[in-house]
Amino acid sequence: MLDDFFLRAMLAGLGLALVAGPLGSFVVWRRMAYFGDSTAHAAILGVALSLAFNFSIYAGTLTVALAMALLVTALVSRGQAMDTVLGVLAHSALAFGLVAISFVPSARVDLNAYLFGDILTVGRGDLALIWLGALAVLALLIWRWQNLLTATLNEELAMAAGIDPRIERLLLSVALAVVVALSIRIVGSLLISAMLIIPAAAARSLAGTPERMAANASLIACFSVMLGLGASLHLDTPAGPSIVAVAAVFFAIFFVFRRP
Template sequence: MFDDFLVRAMLAGIGVALAAAPLGCFVIWRRMAYFGDATAHSAVLGIALSLTLSAPLFLGVLVVCLLMAIMVSSLTGRGFAMDTLLGVASHSSLAIGLVAVSFLTGVRIDLMAYLFGDILAVGPKDLILIWGGALIVLGLITWRWSGLLLSTLNSDLALSCGFNPKQEQLILTISLAIVVAVAIKVVGVLLIAAMLIVPAASARTFSSTPEMMAMIAAFLGTFCSVSGLQISYLMDTPTGPTIVCVGAFLFILTNFVFRIRR
């Protein structure tokens, strides 16, 4: 477990977990689970765009995810129901991205690595990118914690306290796009939403304050990443899905324990 590539994989998983789990608390509080899924699916279109233009993968995914999130946010309430709009945007962007990738010639593409992650192939540059994105997300959440929390609870209350709910929504959207862009290498497009939601959902049963929930979610996300990597190494299973399976088992276990305690 102390080979170089395994150490890099562990550090990458921890970096993504520390950024995704606290952000997932806001996703749960705002009931934006499907929103996160739609943003993650649009990353496939960003991958196709990056490969076509020979641009950095992180940049292409980040731009497309931001455009998708901003488009959905701007169209909501203008004759479109949120769930319908997210359903159309999520599956359409995934399908268009997969079709666009199939048209690329002269480019060798491991589509499974993009869809389900390839954490064992994380290199030093990927590690710098993942931790840089994670620190940016954690910095944004810490800096705007009060505004994000008040906007989540009540937009009128946030306005009366001097916060702009639309601005806080934009910060949350940017953070979500950054997490999607850095998490592709770890868990892939189809499992990013699980890294956002599952640790936060598990932490909810044992939290009495929002701050406690965010910290417990970060700890549980880190535990899932490290444990999933070790189990994957010992049982020779796909690493990204194994990390999510550990999170799912932890969610079932925490809810079972909570019901017994209650």
């Protein structure tokens, strides 16, 4: 019989995996991997603010992640180069976050948990928030799926169809910020992008349609969570990195055996 903490960890990971498939697919299609990294790095600043002012980690990371997403969107819309904006903001936010967290004595021991995740400490309240957030993002993606897909494939075609690509880009940025905030307890800020990108990249080899790729990415992410947690339990390895390592193995297998 599995312990309660392991079941909670499994359910939390599956909640993340469910939404990581479709959202990660858009990250891959739009080549937003660096954007995901930037938002995840900014989450450390949110952790520092949460600990300093004694409020929810989720609220702090979500606030900072949303601010990062909105700031990047605003700067890019004013003509700034995306890679330059992301490079400046990502490293600046991470640096300020690490400096700020050094002034919070209680956080120094726990820093690794926020960098690499500590899924085995997820509580019932965390589990409820993770699933509510994941289902909300999934509902948003389903609702806007066709518009998001059209804007991703061709922005000119989207505008001709009456779709504003800027709104769809902003919605994706907000969804990404929410998932980053949810994921920090599971895989940590340094591995969040990996959980979004690797299952989607692995599913690309199997995809016949965008919908199938998103569904396969979710399945790969779910199996990565289950096998990664199982490996962590039996091999006594860190849970978050173990999940990502299993996802990487799936990617390697599908890459080797993919159809030419």
